Amino acid sequence: MLTDYADRVLDVVDAIPAGRVMSYGDIAEYLGEGGPRQVGRVLAAYGGSVAWWRVIHADGTPAPGHDLAALARYQEEGTPLRSSVPPVRVHMREARWPGPDSEGAS
């Protein structure tokens, strides 16, 4: 059963375009509720249905245990990386995505 909050999180993650990423805190801030822990918990539970690798820490490091899988996606998606080997780090300054709002923004 997907809670309303989980549904919002998954919706935002699914909206992240290839080559772009968002931090847990960014998503929580975009939704305006909960916190980075809640976002992470949702992805850990239902992340299997979304591009969880596009959701990473504020440092640019992917989820622990899946850093290699995420790395493969980044190389495939063309995500700007600062480090191609562990500790895998995404170039947040360039890859950070403002949110779905930027798609229809004037």
Place this chain on the structure above:
DNA sequence: CGTGTGACACGTA
């Protein structure tokens, strides 16, 4: 109902 833990973030050393 108290304690521990976690796919986090931030400040400071």
Place this chain on the structure above:
DNA sequence: TTACGTGCCACAC
């Protein structure tokens, strides 16, 4: 740059 401590919220025990 890494390491440590603290605040945050939700959940398992």
